[in-house]
């Protein structure tokens with residue numbers, strides 16, 4: 001995006017950043033309907049997110065799901081990177097053990113043995129992702145589906161400060 005980064009003083013993206021996203025990812029790749037569906041409430045944010053990820057991620061890529069939750073995003077990402085070459089990998093993490101259990105169960109029931117091996121799950125805060133992602137690995141995408149675990153414990157495990165730290169690590 002060149003100069004179109006978060007402005008440190010206003011904490012806002014410049015207008016040209018949004019132009020870049022809309023032109024390169026949405027309009028030129030035919031996602032207008034999905035975007036309108038989200039704006040009008042017909043599509044969920046996750047559906048739109050998955051469609052955008054599909055435009056970015058390629059078979060054989062390494063990607064990270066920084067907040068596995070119930071595993072739906074992890075599963076969607078695995079389907080985007082997995083092919084017969086077996087090169088694509090998803091590293092998933094969550095700070096709640098029940099989230100990792102839910103994710104693991106979903107993956108076990110949805111994937112064959114070869115695909116399941118391509119996902120590695122870590123009980124970890126995403127601000128420590130560098131501890132588990134090997135140095136020098138090119139990550140095509142790191143996704144954060146922020147908020148509380150649907151149907152889970154809403155105690156104080158959520159920290160916006162950690163989110164910001166992790167975004168910095170990914171940049």
Ligand SMILES: C[S@@+](CC[C@H](N)C(=O)[O-])C[C@H]1O[C@@H](n2cnc3c(N)ncnc32)[C@H](O)[C@@H]1O
Nearest residue numbers: 067068069070071072073094095125126145149
């Ligand atoms: C909205 S849910 C994620 C939904 C999930 N991606 C899915 O497809 O079901 C948010 C998750 O982020 C996790 N979380 C919150 N803070 C975290 C952190 N610092 N590091 C890792 N996971 C975190 C929560 O435990 C929760 O499971």
